[in-house]
Amino acid sequence: MTKKKLTAKNWRGKKAVDLVTGFTGTVTSRVEYLNGCIQYAVKPRVDKDGKMPDSMYIDEEQLEILDEKPVKIKSVPTGGPQADCPSH
Numbered sequence: 001m002t003k004k005k006l007t008a009k010n011w012r013g014k015k016a017v018d019l020v021t022g023f024t025g026t027v028t029s030r031v032e033y034l035n036g037c038i039q040y041a042v043k044p045r046v047d048k049d050g051k052m053p054d055s056m057y058i059d060e061e062q063l064e065i066l067d068e069k070p071v072k073i074k075s076v077p078t079g080g081p082q083a084d085c086p087s088h
Contacts, residue, residue, distance in 0.1 A: 004065035005063070005065070006065060008030070008038075011027045011030055012027065012070055013027065013028075013072065014026070014066075014068070015067040016040070016066055017063070017064055017066050018042065018056070018058050018062050019062050019063070023042060023044070023056055024042070024066065025042040025043045025055070025056075026042070026071050027041065027042055027063075028042075028043045029041040037059065038059070039059055039060065040060065041055040041056070041057050042056050042063070044056075
């Protein structure tokens with residue numbers, strides 16, 4: 001079976017897994033750095049206590065798509081800072 005990798009065209013709202021750590025969640029953003037490194041923010045589901053865990057930014061090569069059907073939300077361009085943007 002061929003592993004399904006994220007690309008610049010297919011990442012929005014997909015469920016993905018980090019092949020190194022097993023961390024899973026929905027891909028919510030993509031960052032491309034000056035040096036060519038590409039990372040995706042993976043947002044896990046709400047925990048058992050109802051708290052929203054932080055997203056993790058994971059290198060493109062470490063991620064695999066778990067579900068081809070993306071999460072659909074109404075998109076409204078709001079601008080402004082993102083609460084959990086990359087810190088490095």
